[in-house]
Amino acid sequence: MTAQQNEQQSAPATRLRRTRSATESLLSIVLGLEAVLLFFVTVTAFGLRVVPAPMAFGGGAALLVVFLAAAWLVRYPAGVWLGWILQAVLIAAGALMVLMYFIGAGFAALWVYCFVTGRRLDARKAATDQAARSDSEPKENS
Numbered sequence: 847m848t849a850q851q852n853e854q855q856s857a858p859a860t861r862l863r864r865t866r867s868a869t870e871s872l873l874s875i876v877l878g879l880e881a882v883l884l885f886f887v888t889v890t891a892f893g894l895r896v897v898p899a900p901m902a903f904g905g906g907a908a909l910l911v912v913f914l915a916a917a918w919l920v921r922y923p924a925g926v927w928l929g930w931i932l933q934a935v936l937i938a939a940g941a942l943m944v945l946m947y948f949i950g951a952g953f954a955a956l957w958v959y960c961f962v963t964g965r966r967l968d969a970r971k972a973a974t975d976q977a978a979r980s981d982s983e984p985k986e987n988s
Contacts, residue, residue: 868971869964870921873929876957877917880936883953884910887939887946896942909935926961933957 888906892899916932919925933954940947 866921867964868967869926869961872960872964873920873926873957874917876953876960877913877920877929877932880932880953881910881913881917883936883949884913887943891942894943929957 884906888902888910891897891906892902896902897905913932916925916928920929933950936953937947937950939950
C-alpha cells in the first residue's frame, strides 16, 4: 500500500454542507447587522442615561442574543416569523430613544426587501434547476 492510499483511508470523511437558500442568507445577514446595531444602541442608551445601567446592558445583551439566535433559526419558518417580530421590537425601541423609530424602520425596510428578493431568487433557482433536470432526462421517441 502506498503512502497516498494510507492517507486516503485514514482521512476523515468530509461532511457535506447544507445548501443555504438566498432568502436564508439575506435574512441572516440583516439580523446579524441588527445585532451589531444593538451593541451600539446599548452603549448609547447607557451613555445618555436613558435607562439604568443594569437595564441597558442586561436588556441589550438579551436582545443581542435573541437577534443572533434568530439569524441562526431563519432556516426554519418559525425563525423567519421571529425575525418579523424582532423588526417590530426594533421599531418599538423608539419609545426609549426616538431615533430608533427611524433606524428600526430602515432596518425593517431592508428586511422586507431582502425577504422579497430572496424569495424571488429562490424561485428563479428552483425553476432553473427544474429546467436543467428536465433537459437532462432522456426523451422517449414514440
